[in-house]
Amino acid sequence: MNELTCNFFAILTDGQLRKINLTQDITTEVRRAFIDHAGDLSDNGLDQIEFEGNYVLDKGEIFFVSMELDPAISEAVRDAFGIQELNLGVDMIKTLFWFEDNVYYFQNFDSRKLLSNKKVLCYSNNTYHKLTNDAFILDNHVDGIYRDDKFYFYSYRNGNRIFSLLDFYKEATNEDLSTFSAHPIIEVDSAWLQANADTIIRKQIALISNAGILDTVHSEKIYRKARRLFGLVLDVHDGKINLPCDKKACKEILNFLNEQYYVGPVSGRKYITNSKRRIDN
Incomplete structure (x- = not known):
């Protein structure tokens, strides 16, 4: 060698x-x-x-x-x-x-x-x-x-x-979006989601759903981690995470739910994986 x-x-x-x-x-x-x-x-x-x-x-x-x-x-x-x-x-x-x-x-x-x-x-x-x-x-x-x-x-x-x-992931269909909207810890306007879900949103929801990410966690735990680690304030009521009718805000939450956030070990700055884009609170 x-x-x-x-x-x-x-x-x-x-x-x-x-x-x-x-x-x-x-x-x-x-x-x-x-x-x-x-x-x-x-x-x-x-x-x-x-x-x-x-x-x-x-x-x-x-x-x-x-x-x-x-x-x-x-x-x-x-x-x-x-x-x-x-x-x-x-x-x-x-x-x-x-x-x-x-x-x-x-x-x-x-x-x-x-x-x-x-x-x-x-x-x-x-x-x-x-x-x-x-x-x-x-x-x-x-x-x-x-x-x-x-x-x-x-x-x-x-x-x-x-x-x-x-x-490489197939996008979520409208039926998949309806199923996701009915998840016990998700609150979202299903009609808005189907009308506004672009390729990124549909793929993120497909990933979250098929990986079962939301099936073993509690909404309050997600809320605390999002706020403490990334300064991301989620709207949680009655045990449900509210996805806002705003594409940018919705994508931010889906990125977090799909575990694509991390904190730089030296600077403590916050990033989204793959893009290495800094998130300013």
Whole structure:
């Protein structure tokens, strides 16, 4: 391997890339966590189903989308010299990936895997010691792979965390909009929604509905998180979130419900994923 190349990278929540340098003794184990656990994602014998959002996989099937990889990712694996090294003190990881033989192996990441500022005890010589350095946990699984201009995955939720699948999702029909309008924690003028829902609104509602995002949460919890984290004040009455008859305001709420907001780890600024657009309160 060329000294300027690297196999192990992190994609941050703001889309930036970081390289992860490994010592020789751990490289093989990290590689196996990706290569050996890609499982059926690497099986060319599976039936490949083009993802459109309205299909449930059967055994022996896998989703794919045809897409161009972000040039920054492909350039990084060719020459990682100019890529900053991962700093767990400030960098917020979204996805980890391993690159080998023109295949990208992706594993999603969340804060539970980060061991910074946590009381972690390490066992050595019959004694437990405190972990003094920042660290993270690497799982033995792969959430998606990219090869030959296609992205393969099993789960929309996991795949969408790696790359936005909004462009590949079918729009919600008027019947779907009516079903969404009748959700127990949603209050909206169904006639207005059907008359004013553009492609973005219809795709967002399709994503929210099919992922079941609203089925296991309480409106008051959503209200508190929207206000505390993003300064987004929702209109909540009688346990229902009111979607206003205003396209811009409606889209902002749908973006939040579809979990497309995040806070920059250093500046504390607020962004919408993919566009990296700052939100001024």
